[in-house]
Amino acid sequence: MPGTTEGIVLKKVSYSSSSAIATIYTRKFGQTPFMVRGIGKKGGKSAALQPLTRVEIVCRFREKNQVQSLTGLTVKPGSGFSGHPVKAATSMFLAEFLYKALRVESADEELYDFLDSALEYFADDENSTNFHLILLIKLTRFFGFHPSGKWSEKSNWFDLLNGLYTTDRNSSLHMLEPRLSWFLYEMSLAGFDQKIGELTNTDRRKLLHALVEYYQIHLEGLGEIKSLPVLIEIFS
Structure with missing residues (x-):
């Protein structure tokens, strides 16, 4: 049947x-x-x-x-991003990323519904420059390595290796500087429609590199994301 x-x-x-x-x-x-x-x-x-x-x-x-x-x-209504250069590059990157990240995942209706709802928003969003960053941060909950702790003026470094905000800028060899750590924290709390401070395209490129590195550290077998340079170029 x-x-x-x-x-x-x-x-x-x-x-x-x-x-x-x-x-x-x-x-x-x-x-x-x-x-x-x-x-x-x-x-x-x-x-x-x-x-x-x-x-x-x-x-x-x-x-x-x-x-x-x-x-x-x-x-389904509201699908397809080929007519919008930023959305087309973003969708190409996210599709490759999800293909590699979800390869060993079995059915997960909660995860599917989250992605479906997020992409429905993405289709209608006129300003989609932060969508991929917020999506990657929120997805970490489903993979079990969502950033722990809170950003503060003291705990203002994010340790990518250990997945936490810390006062020790030398706690590992994979550290995110205070300015970008603050944006990371804000995005972890934000909705897709929320504006995030004074985020520049340079900040977006650095955050994207950091988030891909974070997944590569914690998600075995993720490997290289070949479409990453294309999306980086869009925000140059």
Whole structure:
């Protein structure tokens, strides 16, 4: 019997001139590869496979299959970021990041609902320059290494290795300076629609590098994020 679920497209690899294997993070099955046919046809499914597109799918899920058979695919309203340069670069980066970070994750409806709600906001947001940073910080709760403690004038360094705010600027070899540590703390408390102080593009680039490093330290196998330089260039 075919089943239905919601999903977020993370990666597409061409399989033939008219088909592709799409890796989709689904609400019911976690991260799953699907064979998608008919993408080369006029009005086909290619547009539905762009990074972070939110979709509804019909499939015959069989645990023994490495690639699942997808029989229906529709795009949810408010998906697709190709017409907006900053959002397109952000979605490319986040899709690659989530593909690698969620690779070993099984179904987690709370995590899926968080991502779905965040991306719905992202689609409507006119000023999306901090979205990726706030999302990465908030996601740490689901992976079990959310920054601990509070930023203060004394505990104003963030130790990336130990995941805490500290008075000791030399507590590890992976430290975030006080100004950026304060922004990190503010973002951990903020909603996606909240403006964060006097954050410059230079600050955003440094914070993004620091957050990727933080995940690489604490999330085994994350590895290099190849789309990171593209997003860095956007904020240059």
